[in-house]
Amino acid sequence: MQQCTKTAIGIIVVAAGRGERAGSSVEGPKQYRRIGGKPVIVHTLERFIAWPKTARIVAVIHADDTALFEDARNGLSGGVAIDVCLGGRTRQQSVLAGLRALSGSGITHVMIHDAVRPFFDEDLLERIAAGIEAGETCLLPAMPVTDTLKRGDAAGLVVETVPRAGLFGAQTPQTFAYPAILAAHEAAATSGLDEFTDDASIAEWAGLPVRLVEGSPDNVKLTLQRDIAMADAKLTPHGLPDVRTGNGYDVHQLVPGDGVTLCGIFIPHDQALKGHSDADVALHALTDALLATCGAGDIGDHFPPSDPQWKGAPSRIFLEHAARIVRKAGGTIMNADISLIAEAPKIGPHRQAMREKLAEVLAISLDRCSVKATTNETIGFVGRREGIAAIATATVVFAGDAR
Numbered sequence: 001m002q003q004c005t006k007t008a009i010g011i012i013v014v015a016a017g018r019g020e021r022a023g024s025s026v027e028g029p030k031q032y033r034r035i036g037g038k039p040v041i042v043h044t045l046e047r048f049i050a051w052p053k054t055a056r057i058v059a060v061i062h063a064d065d066t067a068l069f070e071d072a073r074n075g076l077s078g079g080v081a082i083d084v085c086l087g088g089r090t091r092q093q094s095v096l097a098g099l100r101a102l103s104g105s106g107i108t109h110v111m112i113h114d115a116v117r118p119f120f121d122e123d124l125l126e127r128i129a130a131g132i133e134a135g136e137t138c139l140l141p142a143m144p145v146t147d148t149l150k151r152g153d154a155a156g157l158v159v160e161t162v163p164r165a166g167l168f169g170a171q172t173p174q175t176f177a178y179p180a181i182l183a184a185h186e187a188a189a190t191s192g193l194d195e196f197t198d199d200a201s202i203a204e205w206a207g208l209p210v211r212l213v214e215g216s217p218d219n220v221k222l223t224l225q226r227d228i229a230m231a232d233a234k235l236t237p238h239g240l241p242d243v244r245t246g247n248g249y250d251v252h253q254l255v256p257g258d259g260v261t262l263c264g265i266f267i268p269h270d271q272a273l274k275g276h277s278d279a280d281v282a283l284h285a286l287t288d289a290l291l292a293t294c295g296a297g298d299i300g301d302h303f304p305p306s307d308p309q310w311k312g313a314p315s316r317i318f319l320e321h322a323a324r325i326v327r328k329a330g331g332t333i334m335n336a337d338i339s340l341i342a343e344a345p346k347i348g349p350h351r352q353a354m355r356e357k358l359a360e361v362l363a364i365s366l367d368r369c370s371v372k373a374t375t376n377e378t379i380g381f382v383g384r385r386e387g388i389a390a391i392a393t394a395t396v397v398f399a400g401d402a403r
């Protein structure tokens, strides 16, 4: 009676290369370069970890990269344990080390994958898995060659055009019945052959049938510096910046008194602004404008006029509170602009001091703070000196993009 063995797929991620063609970098070899904020190898491992059919993972790394790999691994989550082994002088030796590390693990098949191919997808893995279930021993994902191929000579002249019919570009993960590929690798090593550039070549050398599987056009190998840069651009959001503008408006009544506080500056005057706090219309309007950039309500929600603790309070505490809310929401205050509408007192002589007060309270540079003033041409309640009004606009850029 035929024994039925359940398929168990082990993964070897080959990451021992030095990647000279991608140039040197402080981040180390190309499998450790960051794309989309994470090392290339983390993207690769995450995709295998996320695939439900992955039973084991072995990462084959270079002895010099132990710290780099541990750093990268710390960024991973998921339930699949990752074993680590050290590679050899050639890619072939590194794969053999990975194959030996899997002995006794109970796997029936092994996928051997280049760490620097982070863009394979689950559909590709499923096409390969279907080949395993169909009883294939060796499966090679590959794409038909689409460029016209030329053979050149040492002088740089074309010798011939090579017919591309039947030609394929090999990808990974190349997938094998585990005992068969382990035996082929051991035999090649014993024969002193150690320069095979992929594992299907070793299977072919050993006389094993290799079945082509449709590859994926996205499953490219990151080889050159520009490949890394393009991969990073592909994974980095580049949508619209999250710029938000809020406005605010406030009015307070003028009553007999000895002065008004506007933008935090006291100006002696024969009237005063009536209000629960210091009645600084300018800072009240700007507080509303800032709160509006993150949908945080208005000044009355945060500082109810019915609350006795705000009686006579300096309005800078309202503005500071709004700025804290904005920053907590990930906002950077880019600009604050206030227009005062008052018949008297004259604002002009105090504008610079007002701008400096805004810059200090908001902790932004002076050139981002604007204070303007106008009269109301003697008409209306402002024109009759019954009150002072202020309009404010705030611009805030929030973290992330707007999509």
Ligand code: MG
Residues within 6 Å of the ligand: 250, 251, 252, 275, 279, 280, 281, 284
């Ligand atoms: Mg007010």
